[in-house]
Amino acid sequence: MENPRYWRLKKQRYSLLGEVCPHCDSKIFPPRDICPECGGEAKTDFAFSGKGKVYSYTVMRDAPAGYEQNAPYTVAIVALDEGPMVTAQLTDLGEEPVRIGMPVEMVTRKLREDGEKKGILVYGYKFRPICFHENSQPASQGQAG
Amino acid sequence: MEKNQPASKLLRTDRKTGIVGYGAYIPRYRLPGSEVAMLWTGSPKGSPVKEKAVAGLDEDVITMSIEAARNALVRANIDASELRAVWVGSESHPYAVKPSGTLVAEAIGASNDIQAGDWEFACKAGTEAMVAAIALVGSGMGRYALAIGMDTAQGKPGDALEYTASSGGAAFVIGPREEAIVNIEATYSFVSDTPDFWRRPEQKYPEHGQRFTGDPAYFKHVESAGRVMLEELGMKASDFTYAVFHQPNPRFPLKAGKDLGFTEEQIKPGLLVPVIGNTYAGASMVGLTAILDIAKPGDRILQVSYGSGAGSDAFYLEVTEKIAERRELAPSTADYLARRTEINYATYARFRGKIDMG
Amino acid sequence: MTEVVIAGIGQIPVGEHYTLSLRSMGVQALTRALKDSGGLKPDALYIGNLLSSMISHQSNLGALFTDYGRLDSIEAFTTEAAGASGAAALRLGVLAILSGQADTVAVLGVEKWSDLVRADAEAMITQELDYDYESIPGLTSTSQAALIQQRYLHEHDLEQNALSGFALLAHANAVHNPFAFYRNPLTEEGYARAGMLSDPITIFDGATYADGAAALVLTRRELLPRGYAHPVISVMGSGASSDALSWHDRTEPMSFTAAVRAIDQAVQQAGLSKEQIDLFELDDAFSIYAALTLEGVGLADKGAAWKMARDGEYNIGGRLPILTMGGCLARGNPIGAKGVYQVVEAVTQLRGAAGANQVKGARAALSLALGGPASTAIAHVLKRESE
Structure with a gap:
């Protein structure tokens, strides 16, 4: 059971809370101590919209321990609209086949269970194809700035 | 105060x-x-x-x-x-x-x-x-x-x-x-100790009293809550545009509504159970969202939930001008x-x- | 200037050694290398390993192998650089001799994989990725390579089986390598029938992880024993570089930048040009790693390495032979030991002892081991001394 490490990252996992560099305005996800663009200190919260596009994807058939119950599942690299890329599962895939360039949106889902039905449940970001018209909700609320 | x-x-x-x-x-x-x-x-x-x-x-x-x-x-x-x-x-x-x-x-x-x-x-x-x-x-x-x-x-x-x-x-x-x-004008709750449906802590699935879940449980509480609400307000079913009830199946809410004087036309817009089933704690609430998606300013809505064990919460709601935007x-x-x-x-x-x- | 030579090499077959423990595997390879060196006595042992602390519940390998290898009380410890752990141990050995801290160094790459069932072991190898941001979403090393290959196929508008050339040439070369895990030739038909591991990667595009142990003995040129039995092979260059841990954080995800930097450093140090390299033991943990390495270094145009592999350019007898003993794809991928196996194989070629797989007239060889998708890259240039 690894509660502290999951707890520490809850904001970014649940709602894609990243940072904006106060020096060069780069949008940073996940949060870092040092801005990867300009090398300045980064610490200002920034809520990502959760919208992005599939950069690449694969279907996992041979899941590692802790993930067998979800196999097969699709993992993608998502290029967020604000710039950074993230690795995340795709979920709620409908009939439309996944393709590179597919627009997706962030949802908060159960990622895994820690420790054989006794440990905590780990929640975090996944992405799904944008399934409603343009007025569908942003992924996260608040905390900007 | x-x-x-x-x-x-x-x-x-x-x-x-x-x-x-x-x-x-x-x-x-x-x-x-x-x-x-x-x-x-x-x-x-x-x-x-x-x-x-x-x-x-x-x-x-x-x-x-x-x-x-x-x-x-x-x-x-x-x-x-x-x-x-x-x-x-x-x-x-x-x-x-x-x-x-x-x-x-x-x-x-x-x-x-x-x-x-x-x-x-x-x-x-x-x-x-x-x-x-x-x-x-x-x-x-x-x-x-x-x-x-x-x-x-x-x-x-x-x-x-x-x-x-x-x-x-x-x-x-x-x-x-x-x-x-939506203005919330009043609420009313009616509860009693009624063992119609339950789950003990170590059990995976709930147990239920079969036909006992009907008259002494669902209908007694839903209709009592609805009736008291109407009586206290001095209103009748026809004063409302819509009614939404807890919906464990399609039959119960229609019968309870009918007993309270509501027509199927008032109930159907919020009756989702035929296509999504019984969402339990979400049932009357998600039914209400379906009504709010189509309601017009001035529409009055009666919402009555039901929980086993048992009780009902009734809400008298009135839609405002702000809904459209x-x-x-x-x-x-x-x-x-x-x-x-x-x-x-x-x-x-x-x-x-x-x-x-x- | 000090010249570091590889005086001895030793290896055990890559495979599933259910009867051998971590310590037995390592000691066997070490013993063979020391014997091959003509009886040199090392004053340091550097061990490349990734998984022993997890799979074998064993750390402190330095004490383990000096004890069981009867190396008395010499300096000994482990280097970890994921799939480049063995190459890191070699680099450390070279640096130790060049610095004057050691005269003779034993380098051991060892990995015990088969003690765990597959799903558990797969989760452990995945620790070479970024745990919080790649592994937690459910990615493994294999599926990450699949993401990279998918993107490659997309950018160059290729069919799913485009990279088949690498698996075919690796399997052809492993037929004659008695230390290889898979020694049956692979046909186009066999490749096409393969089961999918993680789209678009089939079982032939991802190397099988396996047990393995390989060892080297390094020394100064002047310390070679009298009557040394082999041609003298020197380490002429050593280079290392790193890149963002998460693949998604790379500025140029499709360029194996760290691999390019490590190779450039090693080749320049050797005073050679890439055209003078006769064979290249690159890292083919996944076929796509091989393609991106060759394209990154300029040994193929962008989007063309797959075709050169199919056209036989990288076969023995081709323009630049690679994976001459089967590479990871057919010899098997012994993970932390991989970098040492590559150098054992390159030395075998430069000694002219590669039998049916001999690259004729080979005088200079390049090796490259990667940790993750070139998150860590370590390269070495070896050269046979002119007679």
Whole structure:
């Protein structure tokens, strides 16, 4: 059971809370101590919209321990609209086949269970194809700035 | 502090409140009733519903509450940090001990300065949270409170409830009257100790009293709550545009409504059970969201929930002018109904953890 | 200037050694290398390993192998650089001799993989990725390579089986390598029938992880024993570089930048040009790693390495032979030991002892081991001394 490490990252996992560099305005996800663009200190919260596009994807058939119950599942690299890329599962895939360039949106889902039905449940970001018209909700609320 | 009229049984707040935002969530998977019937009876016929909504492998009450809450906040047009309470009503909280409310609050960006917790009252846990939210806002303790009714209901394989026990629900941001898209005029609750449906702590599936769940349980409480509400208001069914009742199957709410004087036309817009099943704590609440998606300013709505064990919460609601501009801000309940992937019993059994993987 | 020579090499077959423990495997390889060196006595042992602390519940390998290898009380410890752990141990050995801290160094790459069932072991190898941001979402090393290959196929508009050339040439070369895990030739038909591991990667595009141990003995040129039995092979260059741990954080995800930098450093140090390299033991943990390495270094145009592999350009007898003993794809991928196996194989070629797989007239060889998708890259240039 690894509660502290999951707890520490809850904001970014649940709602894609990243940072904006106060020096060069780069949008940073996940949060870092040092801005990867300009090398300045980064610490200002920034809520990502959760919208992005599939950069690449694969279907996992041979899941590692802790993930067998979800196999097969699709993992993608998502290029967020604000710039950074993230690795995340795709979920709620409908009939439309996944393709590179597919627009997706962030949802908060159960990622895994820690420790054989006794440990905590780990929640975090996944992405799904944008399934409603343009007025569908942003992924996260608040905390900007 | 001004007192309620001693004669009135209705609950009213000193400070007027309303629904300032609402959000539905229905998972995309649907299990046709014929799949369940075929497995246990050998015939595809006999299901009380066409199909029911089923949560995916990575969904539970917490994740579904988060999405419904995000929808509600967008419609409320407020920042989550303005909430003073996040309450989740459910009978399928992912943890036996550890609140769903704190996790939902964290995920939607609520502050740490809030009330958060879970309500349990079988299928009326969600409306219990609504009443509490109304009280919190109505007392002036806070400006906004979030009440959620959400379930991933479990039906024992082969049991009659397996046709209907489903996943889904809704979230409501309760706030001051001046921002309301729906005015909350009054609430009333009717409860009694009635053992119609229960689950002991170590049991996976609930037990129920079969026909005992009808007259002494559902009908007694729903109709008492509805009748007292109408009597106290001095109103009759025809004064309302819509009525939405807890809906464990299509027949019960129609009969209760009819007994109270409502027509099918008043009930049908909020009657989702034939296509999503019984979402338990979410049932009357997600039904209400479907009504709000089409309601016009001035429409009056009677909502009556039901929770086994047993009790009903009744709400007298009136739609305001603000509804039109705000309902377009988030996906409609019809959008969620249209987002649909049919699954077979095997997939259902897997999704709902009925396959023992050792 | 000091010249570091590889005086001895030793290896055990890559495979599933159910009867051999971590310590037995390592000691066998070490013993063979010391014997091959003509009886040199090392004053340091550097061990490349990734998984022993997890799979074998064993750390402190330095003490383990000096004890069981009867190396008395010499300096000994492990280097970890994921799939480049063995190459890191070699680099450390070279630096130790060049610095004057050691005269003779034994380098051991060892990995015990088969003590765990597959799903558990797969989760452990995945620790070479970024745990919080790649592994937690459910990614593994294999599926990450699949993401990279998918993007490659997309950018160059290729069919799913475009990279088949690498598996085919690796399997052809492993037929004659008695230390290889898979010694049956692979046909186009066999490749096409393969089961999917993680779309678009089939079982032939991802190397099988396996047990393995290989060892080297390094010394100064002047310390070679009298009557040394082999041609003298020197380490002429050593280079290392790193890149963002998460593949998604790379500025140029499809360029194996760290591999390019490590190779450039090693080749320049050797005073050679890339055209003078006779064979290249690159890292083919996944076929796509091979393609991106060759394209990155300029040994193929962007989007063309797959075709050159199919056209036989990288076969023995081709323009630049690669994976001459089967590479990871057919010899098997012994993970932390991989970098040492590559150098054992390159030395075998430069000694002219590669039998049916001999690259004729080979005088200079390049090796490259990667940790993750070139998150860590370590390259070496070896050269046979002119007679």
